[in-house]
Amino acid sequence: MTESASNEIGPLPGETIDPFMEGRLRIIxxxxxxxxxxxxxxLADFVTIKKNDIVADLGTGCGVIPLSLLAAKPAKHIYCIEIQQELAFQAxxxxxxNNLENRMSVIMGDxxxxxLPASSVNVVVCNPPYRRKESGRINPDQQRAIARHEIYASLDDIIKAARFLLTTKGRLSIIYPAERMTYLIEKVKAxxxxxxxxxxxxxDIDANAKLVLMEAWLNGNSGLTILPPLFGQGAYSIEGQA
Known part of the structure; x- marks a missing residue:
């Protein structure tokens, strides 16, 4: 797609278009x-991507994670699965x-x-809903509700999909509430x-942990690396990419 053609794509009523990745990209x-x-x-900053990796993003939303990865890391192609029609269309x-349609395919589906075929990707990435369906107040806005609560997909569903899609030693990268880290570890190991x-x-340095980032390998050998933690501005300086 030419630059002039990409410039013709704009937000619909009820949408915004914002600079992204320090102005290198734009996002609807x-x-x-x-x-x-x-x-x-x-999560996008954390994910390990090797040259020519094929990636699947489960619940891509508007496509922010694939856009981030393609701008900064050497993925060959990313398949973006999204169940909500409006968000899939945004992606x-x-x-x-951003002239990335040759390396980024959006699949509207569950x-x-x-x-996608079994054992067809090297990396699965997912920013899942953090709350169980029956936990807390569900946002009246459908898009936000589905993003925050396990309405369409549970952690078990995500792990099952990752297991189906990944090659042996393929990598699942996920972000999850720190208070549920043991639950996450139990589920992936099972x-x-x-x-x-x-x-x-x-x-911040005096606060309890909020989130955990994890990379898990399908049929991988034991051996866990705990990376240095991110605190306060050390973590949220990544937000400056938006």
Missing amino acids: QSKKGYRFSIDALL MRNAKL IKNPS AGFEPKKIRIIYP
Whole structure:
């Protein structure tokens, strides 16, 4: 797509178009519905991508994680699965807007039935809903509700999809609430994954941990690296990429 063609893509009513990755990219997202958060940027920064890796992003939203990865890391192609039609359409337009449609394919569908072959990707990445369906107040905005609560996909569903899609020794990268880290470890190990890399995120040096980033390998050998933690501005300086 030419630059002039990409410039013709713009926001629809109820959407914004914002500079992204220090102005290198632009992103269309909902004005009042789902908007990407720092969590997505932290995860994109954490993910290990090797040259020519094929990646699947489960629940891509407007495509912020694939855009970040393609701008900064050597992925060959990213498949972006999104169940919500409006968000899938945003992700498609964001790929075209940033001239990345040849390396970023958006699939509107359910991760519980991924329309990709088994053992077809090297990396699965997911910024999942953190709250159980029955936990707390569900946001009246559907986009936000689905992003925050396990309405369409649980952690078990995500891990099952990752196991189906990944090659042996393929890598699952995920961000999750730190208070549920033991639950996350139990779930990935039960599915045949081995945690290989963890980084814990703290709002500031005196606060309890808020988030955990984990990379787990399918049928991987034991051996876990705990990376240095990110504190306060050390973590949230990544937000400056937005």
